[in-house]
Amino acid sequence: MHRFGTAVGTLLALCLPGTAVAQACTSGGLSLEAIAVQALPATFGIEGVATAPGGRLALWSAEGELLELDREHGLIRHHLPDSVRPIGLGIVAEGYRILDERTGREFLLGTGDSLRWMEPVALQTGDMLDRAVWREGHWLLLVRQAAAREFQLRVAGAEGSLYRSAPAESLRTIPRYHLSDAAGLLLLTRFTRPFDVIRVDPATGRADTLAPLTAQLTGIPADSLTHWRALPAVAIDCGMLLTLSDLTSDHRLLVRYSAAGTVDRVTALDAPLGLMARLPGEQTVLAARRTGDLELVWYDWHWAREPVASP
Amino acid sequence: MKRINLLAILSLIGLLAVAPPATAQSGGRGGATTMAKTTQGCWVCMYSNGASYCTGGVPGNWNCNVTLENGCLTSSPGCGAGAMLPLDPDGAAQYVSRGSAIGLTTVMAEGGGPPIRRNCEGVVVARYQAPENIEGIRARTGSLSL
Numbered sequence: 001m002h003r004f005g006t007a008v009g010t011l012l013a014l015c016l017p018g019t020a021v022a023q024a025c026t027s028g029g030l031s032l033e034a035i036a037v038q039a040l041p042a043t044f045g046i047e048g049v050a051t052a053p054g055g056r057l058a059l060w061s062a063e064g065e066l067l068e069l070d071r072e073h074g075l076i077r078h079h080l081p082d083s084v085r086p087i088g089l090g091i092v093a094e095g096y097r098i099l100d101e102r103t104g105r106e107f108l109l110g111t112g113d114s115l116r117w118m119e120p121v122a123l124q125t126g127d128m129l130d131r132a133v134w135r136e137g138h139w140l141l142l143v144r145q146a147a148a149r150e151f152q153l154r155v156a157g158a159e160g161s162l163y164r165s166a167p168a169e170s171l172r173t174i175p176r177y178h179l180s181d182a183a184g185l186l187l188l189t190r191f192t193r194p195f196d197v198i199r200v201d202p203a204t205g206r207a208d209t210l211a212p213l214t215a216q217l218t219g220i221p222a223d224s225l226t227h228w229r230a231l232p233a234v235a236i237d238c239g240m241l242l243t244l245s246d247l248t249s250d251h252r253l254l255v256r257y258s259a260a261g262t263v264d265r266v267t268a269l270d271a272p273l274g275l276m277a278r279l280p281g282e283q284t285v286l287a288a289r290r291t292g293d294l295e296l297v298w299y300d301w302h303w304a305r306e307p308v309a310s311p
Numbered sequence: 312m313k314r315i316n317l318l319a320i321l322s323l324i325g326l327l328a329v330a331p332p333a334t335a336q337s338g339g340r341g342g343a344t345t346m347a348k349t350t351q352g353c354w355v356c357m358y359s360n361g362a363s364y365c366t367g368g369v370p371g372n373w374n375c376n377v378t379l380e381n382g383c384l385t386s387s388p389g390c391g392a393g394a395m396l397p398l399d400p401d402g403a404a405q406y407v408s409r410g411s412a413i414g415l416t417t418v419m420a421e422g423g424g425p426p427i428r429r430n431c432e433g434v435v436v437a438r439y440q441a442p443e444n445i446e447g448i449r450a451r452t453g454s455l456s457l
Contacts, residue, residue, distance in 0.1 A: 032455040241457065250448075256457045267457050271448045289452060291445040297452070 028304035029265070030239075030256055032285065036298040038075065040067065046276075046288055050134065052091035053280045059296075060086045066096065066109070069296075078113060090134020099132045099139060106139075121156045132156070133179050140186070144174045151175050153188065153200065163188060163200050163207055180277065182235030193217065195230040195244060197257070210240070210261040216253070224248070231274045233257075234285055236301055239264065241285065243274040273297070 040046075040059075047062045059067045064080040066089070080086070080098070087101035095110040099121060106118040121139055123129065126146035133140045139156035151165040151174055168174040177188040177198075188198040194217075197210040217225065224246070231243040244253040252269040272290040279286060279298075287297045440448075 030457040032457065034453045254455065254457050265457060267455070269451065269455070271451045273448075273452050287452075289448065290440070291448050292440050299455070 030236075031302045031304060032299040033302065034297050035284070035300050037289075038069065038296040040294045040296065041077065042293055044294065046294065048086065048089060048131070049277050049286065050089045050091050050096075051277050051279055051286070055279055055282065056091055057277075057279070057286065058089055058091055058096060060089055060098075066098075068096075078109065080109075081115070087129055088132025088134060088139065090139075092134075097134055101129065104129070130176055131179065135181070140179060142177060142179055144171070144176065146171055149174055151177060153177075153179070153186070155202075162186070162202055162205055163198065178230070178232035180232040180234060182233075182240065187233045187235060187240065189230050189233045189242065191229055193225045193228065195228075195242070197233045197240065197242060197261075199261070208261065210257055211263050213244075213255065213263065213266075216255070216263065216266045231276060234275050234278050236278060236285065237283070238303070241275050245274055275299075 044059070044065060044067065045061050045063075046059050049057060049059050051057045054070065056068070056070045058069070062085065064082065064084050064086060066078040066080060066086070067075060068078070069075045083100075083102070084098070084107075085101040086098050088099040090097040092108075095108055097106060097108055099106050103120060104123055105120040108116045108118060110116065121132070121141070123141075123143075124145070126148075127141075128144040128146060129141060130144060131142040133142070138158075140162075141152075141154045141156050143152045143154060144150075145152050148164075149168045149171060151163075152161045153163040154161045165175050176191045178191070180187045180189070182199065184201075186200040186202055188196075188200060190196040190198075195213055198207050199210065200207045220228065227247045229245050229247060231245065234241045238259050240257040242255040242257065244255065246252070250270050250272050252271065252273060254267045254269055254275070255263060256265045256267075258264050273287055274289075275285055275287045277286045278284070283300055283302075285299050285301060287299060289295050289297050
């Protein structure tokens with residue numbers, strides 16, 4: 001393994017925020033203000049992101065490269081062994097737990113880039129693992145199950161599924177979802193139209209689907225909608241944010257849901273930007289943006305106050 | 312749309328040299344296999360018995376580059392099992408090739424604008440952003456009202 005071990009990239013501005021106090025919910029608009037930007041290495045493409053309290057975050061690429069970033073050390077670049085392709089990554093006290101896509105084996109990347117192999121995660125015959133998410137000491141597995149032709153959300157090593165989609169007509173049409181956190185609940189966001197966002201309670205398995213975007217998508221021709229993709233829904237105080245991207249252009253739709261799951265507002269944007277994740281415990285969301293090279297942008301959010309009528 | 316897919320041609324050259332015959336398309340891990348209806352134009356990174364290679368004619372995929380070392384390299388994060396659904400967290404999928412033994416870039420101008428590279432489905436995989444474009448993007452995204 002090669003480790004650069006030094007800060008790389010151009011730190012355009014990095015003033016990461018501290019822990020903030022939750023803001024009161026209002027029915028007004030939401031404002032996102034860019035507070036910091038971090039250019040990524042020119043050869044790096046984001047495959048996934050993991051966040052942790054304290055502003056820690058890690059990105060990995062399809063080629064098995066890992067970037068870690070925190071306030072203390074800036075950006076540090078790691079190269080994983082060529083044979084490893086992460087399908088999921090978790091930030092833990094000892095380092096990084098990484099699940100390998102090809103073998104299903106887990107390993108721990110520790111201090112000094114030590115690599116300790118662990119047991120493989122148990123998969124079932126016909127499982128196609130789309131993504132693994134480390135959460136509260138367990139791997140959550142996002143799986144397309146070929147035999148059942150279902151998408152399944154499972155806890156590794158546990159019986160049963162937290163969520164199962166309806167059976168698809170074929171393997172190709174098994175729906176695929178992102179997974180993100182939302183105040184103790186899990187959010188599943190369907191990659192493709194109709195871009196369903198499903199809230200799953202991991203304790204009970206209860207699931208509900210946020211309001212559909214049918215009306216908001218009517219202006220997009222059906223043959224163009226096949227080129228639109230959703231990024232993971234990002235939970236903020238009092239709601240959720242969803243980025244829909246046209247892969248053929250810079251057109252974006254930023255959807256804001258209320259906490260109740262209704263669509264509050266849809267904003268069109270003409271820029272290659274996508275909201276990726278919330279930093280735990282902070283009033284900050286993380287976005288990827290392409291301005292020549294790829295860069296990370298930290299946005300603080302603020303709720304606009306409702307105008308007060310004069311007596 | 313006028314399109315010069317030099318990358319695909321180069322991939323074909325590499326394919327003849329290093330790749331096994333392209334017949335069935337592996338759909339991912341777990342022993343599952345899916346057959347995809349083939350059309351011309353798309354080249355995708357596939358895996359078989361631990362080896363990767365490029366195969367052509369698969370709709371919905373991104374192009375990949377053949378290399379002598381690894382069989383093939385992805386030219387997009389959507390290669391392999393995820394190839395049917397190209398995704399890029401910047402939302403743009405404007406992926407700049409990470410280089411390979413065949414590291415040439417094919418670009419074409421659309422309507423006299425800056426060069427853009429698309430895959431066989433029209434998805435932008437790389438393009439040139441002029442300084443004024445970049446400034447415009449920064450200006451439009453510095454503050455967002457949602």
